[in-house]
Amino acid sequence: MSTEKNVFNRDELLIMDLRMLYEAYGYKKFKMSKFEKYDLYLENKSFLRNGSIITVTDPKGRLLALKPDITLSIVKNIPAVSLPEKVYYTENVYINDSDIGEIKEVTQVGLEYIGDLDIRALSEILILAAKSLEIVGDYRIAISHMGFFTEILDNVNLNEGVKGEILKLINNKNLHGLRLLCDKESVDEKIASRLLGLINICGNLKNSLENAEKLVCGDISKFAIQELKSISETIDKFNLSDKFILDFSVTNDMNYYNGLVFQGFLNGVPKNVLSGGRYDNLVHRFGCDKSAIGFAVYPELLGLLNYKKDELDYEVFILYASECEPYKVLELQNKIIKNGERCIALDKEVVGLKYGRKIVMNPDGSIVNE
Amino acid sequence: MSDYINIALPKGRLGEKVYSLFESIGYGCPDLLDGGRKLIFENPQNKVRYFWAKPSDVAIYVERGAADIGVVGKDILLEYSPDVYELCDLGFGKCRMAVAGKKGVRIPTDKKLRVATKFSNIAWDYYSKQSRDIEIIKLNGSIEIAPLLDLSDVIVDIVETGTTLKENGLEPFETICDISARLVANKSAYKFKSENIDKLLAATMGFVSEKQR
Numbered sequence: 001m002s003t004e005k006n007v008f009n010r011d012e013l014l015i016m017d018l019r020m021l022y023e024a025y026g027y028k029k030f031k032m033s034k035f036e037k038y039d040l041y042l043e044n045k046s047f048l049r050n051g052s053i054i055t056v057t058d059p060k061g062r063l064l065a066l067k068p069d070i071t072l073s074i075v076k077n078i079p080a081v082s083l084p085e086k087v088y089y090t091e092n093v094y095i096n097d098s099d100i101g102e103i104k105e106v107t108q109v110g111l112e113y114i115g116d117l118d119i120r121a122l123s124e125i126l127i128l129a130a131k132s133l134e135i136v137g138d139y140r141i142a143i144s145h146m147g148f149f150t151e152i153l154d155n156v157n158l159n160e161g162v163k164g165e166i167l168k169l170i171n172n173k174n175l176h177g178l179r180l181l182c183d184k185e186s187v188d189e190k191i192a193s194r195l196l197g198l199i200n201i202c203g204n205l206k207n208s209l210e211n212a213e214k215l216v217c218g219d220i221s222k223f224a225i226q227e228l229k230s231i232s233e234t235i236d237k238f239n240l241s242d243k244f245i246l247d248f249s250v251t252n253d254m255n256y257y258n259g260l261v262f263q264g265f266l267n268g269v270p271k272n273v274l275s276g277g278r279y280d281n282l283v284h285r286f287g288c289d290k291s292a293i294g295f296a297v298y299p300e301l302l303g304l305l306n307y308k309k310d311e312l313d314y315e316v317f318i319l320y321a322s323e324c325e326p327y328k329v330l331e332l333q334n335k336i337i338k339n340g341e342r343c344i345a346l347d348k349e350v351v352g353l354k355y356g357r358k359i360v361m362n363p364d365g366s367i368v369n370e
Numbered sequence: 371m372s373d374y375i376n377i378a379l380p381k382g383r384l385g386e387k388v389y390s391l392f393e394s395i396g397y398g399c400p401d402l403l404d405g406g407r408k409l410i411f412e413n414p415q416n417k418v419r420y421f422w423a424k425p426s427d428v429a430i431y432v433e434r435g436a437a438d439i440g441v442v443g444k445d446i447l448l449e450y451s452p453d454v455y456e457l458c459d460l461g462f463g464k465c466r467m468a469v470a471g472k473k474g475v476r477i478p479t480d481k482k483l484r485v486a487t488k489f490s491n492i493a494w495d496y497y498s499k500q501s502r503d504i505e506i507i508k509l510n511g512s513i514e515i516a517p518l519l520d521l522s523d524v525i526v527d528i529v530e531t532g533t534t535l536k537e538n539g540l541e542p543f544e545t546i547c548d549i550s551a552r553l554v555a556n557k558s559a560y561k562f563k564s565e566n567i568d569k570l571l572a573a574t575m576g577f578v579s580e581k582q583r
Contacts, residue, residue, distance in 0.1 A: 063478060140561040173455040202564070249455070265558045269455070270435025272558065 007342075010136075011107070011299035015090055018109050018134045018297065021089040025128060027111050032073045035064040040072055046253045047072065049275070052096035053105055066094040071279070071294060074112050078288050084115025087326040110209030110296035114283065117291040122278075124262060125293050129264055129274055130240050132297055138267035142207060142247035146257045146277075148198060148215065153254065158193055162164070166195065173249050173263060174197050175313070198248040205232050205244040212246060236287070256282040260293065273301045285330040315341035317355035322347045323363035332361065374417045375566050376559075377565045378432060378440035380425035384463045386432055387452050388441045393461070395573040417566075429554065431452065438559040439567060444549045445528060455560060457571055458553040461578050466479070466490060466550050468542040469533050471524040477543070486516035487526040496526070496546050514538045 002184040008016070019029070041053045047323055049070070054066040067073070070091050078085060088111035097104045113125055125142065133139035153163050161187055169178040175196060182192035197215050201208055214223050228246070235241060252261045257277045264274025276295025283292045316336050320329045329345050336343040344355070378386040379435060399413040399420055412419040423431055425443065427495070429452040432440040443463055449455065467489065471477060485508040487493045497504045507522050514534060516522040528549060529535060529542050553574060560567055 137560070142561060173457060176459045177456065209427050238429075245564075265561045267558075268435075270433065270556055270558050 014135060014297075014299045014302060015107070015109055018132055019088070021092065021128065021131055022111055022134075025086075025124065027086045027088040030070075030074055030089045032067070032070060032089065032091060033107040035253040036073055036076075038065045038293070040076065040082050041065050041068060044072055044282070044285075046257075047256045050095045054094050054096060067091070068093055068095055070108060070110060070296075071112060071282075075114070075283055075288075075292065078114055078283070078286070078290075080325075083290060084113060084117075085111050087111065107299055108296050108303060109299060110294060112292060112294035114288075114292040117278070117293060119216040119234060121229045122227070122293065123231050124181075125230065125276070125295065126235060126244075127238065127240065128278060129262065129295050130235075131210050132242055133264050133266060133274060133293075136266055136302060140243055140245055140265045140267075141267065141274075142245045142250050142272075143228070143260065143262045144246070144248045144250040145228060145260055146252065146254060146261060147220045148212075148248065149251060150254055150258065151220040152191055154195055156185070156187065158185060167251050167254075170199055171249055171251060172193065173202075175199055201244060202247045202249065203245065204242065205246045206236060206241045212248075220276055223272060224259070230350065231260075232266050237343050252277050264295075264297070265277075269301055271301060273298055311354070312356050313342075313354040314344045314354040316343040317358045318343060318345040318346055319349065319358060320345060320361040321363045324361050324365060326357075328365045329361060331368065332359070372459040373563075373566075374378035374419045375439065375563060375570060376411065376419045376421075376437045378423050379420055379577055380428050380430045380441060380443075381422045382425060384425065385422065385429045385441070387462055388460065388551065389481060391574065392418075392570075393413055395577055396568075397570060397573075404455055415571050432554050432556050435556050435559060438563060439553060439555045439557070440569070441551050441552055443490070444547070445489065447552060447554070448495075448547070450493075452554070453557065454542055454554040455557055456552050458575055458578065460551040460574070461582060463549070465528050465530040467526065467549055468528055469496075469544045469546065470517075470529065470540045470542045471515075473541045475537050478523055480505040483524065484522040485526055486513055486522035488513060489526055492546065493526040514540060527536050542580070 035056070038053065038055050041048060045051055046222060050068065053068055056064050056066060057065055069087050070093065090107065090109045092105050095104050095106060111128065113121055129141055132138070149167070153166070165181060166178065169181060178196060178199065182195070196217055200210050209225070212228070213225050214258060216225055225249050225274065232241070235244060250261055250263050256279045258280050259278035261277035263272040266273050274295055276293070276299045278291065278293040280291045283290055318329065318332060333343050333345050360368045360370060362368070379389055391396065397416055397418045397440055399411045399418060402420055410419065410421045417460070426446055428440040428442045429446055429450060431478060432454050433439040433452040441460065469476060473524065477483065482508060483502060483504045485493050485504050486509050488508070489578070490506045490508050493504070493506055495581045507516065509516060513525045513527045515538070518538060524543070526546065527560060532542060553571070555567060
């Protein structure tokens with residue numbers, strides 16, 4: 001039992017493992033500065049997970065923000081050459097938590113792939129998402145494709161507010177609510193049934209593609225299905241198929257996300273621990289004509305997983321007689337620690353100490369293993 | 371234990387009605403209606419676990435994964451917007467959210483409207499869509515007396531038969547929306563227990579549409 005596994009808590013270990021995983025696949029670490037100008041986030045507010053930005057004023061009176069997001073900073077600085085850009089990061093982001101009325105500092109680990117994206121690259125991202133969660137335990141990845149939504153909603157005569165409401169109802173799998181809204185807004189029956197049909201598609205990726213194909217109604221959705229099929233075939237070769245779910249209730253802002261979008265879930269954690277998607281539209285806004293896809297993981301959510309009840313405080317408890325020579329006790333401690341075990345030495349018993357085994361040291365220095 | 375479906379039921383009349391629906395579609399639990407103070411019940415045969423919760427808390431249990439599914443009123447969903455799937459309108463507990471005020475009294479348009487309510491988010495959303503500036507007085511119960519004591523001009527509250535309002539000299543002016551009991555599910559649990567949850571959902575929807583005929 002190595003000391004690392006016992007000293008570092010679950011999310012710290014995960015971060016270490018994720019870093020090694022991403023380096024292995026050729027991603028380089030990106031380190032960002034603490035403060036970006038507030039304008040950057042204001043101009044791209046709907047790209048942010050949480051709309052409210054925490055501001056600070058610098059000595060020159062400029063309005064800066066405590067970063068709520070990393071992707072925008074990466075996209076802002078895409079080098080003109082040396083694409084594809086494959087970077088990962090481990091950073092803290094700051095959000096205003098309306099639930100508890102406090103500012104929260106959250107660790108976010110993520111990666112971005114910017115450049116030309118072929119099926120191999122898209123599959124690599126999804127496989128990395130799967131491997132990221134596999135480290136922790138039983139997981140599922142829910143995949144969707146914004147192409148289905150942009151094709152339907154870009155061509156329908158509804159105001160932005162109603163389109164937003166439609167997407168929210170789809171996010172909540174609210175069939176009856178969507179039906180009522182479509183009736184109220186006199187949405188064309190063909191379009192309404194397509195939207196309702198999208199909610200109904202939720203199942204294993206490999207097996208649900210056939211049903212999704214029935215909802216194809218134009219070039220964009222045709223291309224989307226092709227992409228999903230090729231990706232499905234690719235990840236199937238790695239026996240990951242039963243972890244991937246085709247779920248159109250997963251959507252993201254249409255102004256930025258144009259293709260694959262996905263969320264990762266761990267068994268026992270009530271919210272998604274991973275969130276990702278293809279955001280070509282955002283990259284284009286910054287004047288670059290390449291594509292981009294990425295995802296972020298929130299290790300602190302692992303705190304919501306049930307901890308094992310039999311976790312020990314220490315592997316070894318040394319109970320030494322007060323007459324023992326101090327150096328002999330310390331020598332024994334060092335020997336045990338060299339073995340990779342955690343050790344506590346006390347001259348009396350303590351109630352409630354959770355240890356693996358006990359060693360008693362007598363006044364003459366002899367030891368008894370209990 | 372993790373192949374059980376955990377269901378949060380709202381304490382009270384609605385919860386009992388919902389339970390008898392689940393019982394009739396095969397998800398019964400023998401000790402549940404025995405009375406007493408027990409709050410958690412399980413049935414190893416059909417692998418279902420129930421617990422009673424305060425109606426306004428059911429959504430929190432489901433959102434945080436303590437329950438996989440739950441039944442909660444649309445009023446709670448609209449007020450707190452929990453991040454959960456809303457899978458089915460069960461059709462019971464039917465009532466509506468309405469604006470009400472003293473009978474025959476004109477609603478002032480020349481000053482800020484004072485609205486007393488338990489549902490401050492619902493009231494806020496409703497009036498902001500009308501671009502109406504309001505002052506919200508958040509109360510927790512017996513909202514009907516607020517306009518009678520001139521604490522507010524109107525109230526936003528749940529109306530069933532309208533009898534309580536009538537007895538207090540109030541009348542409903544505008545309906546904000548219809549309310550009824552909804553079946554909600556935790557988004558993460560749904561990924562891992564989809565087969566079991568879908569089975570329960572299908573049986574529930576079958577029962578509900580039969581009843582509506």
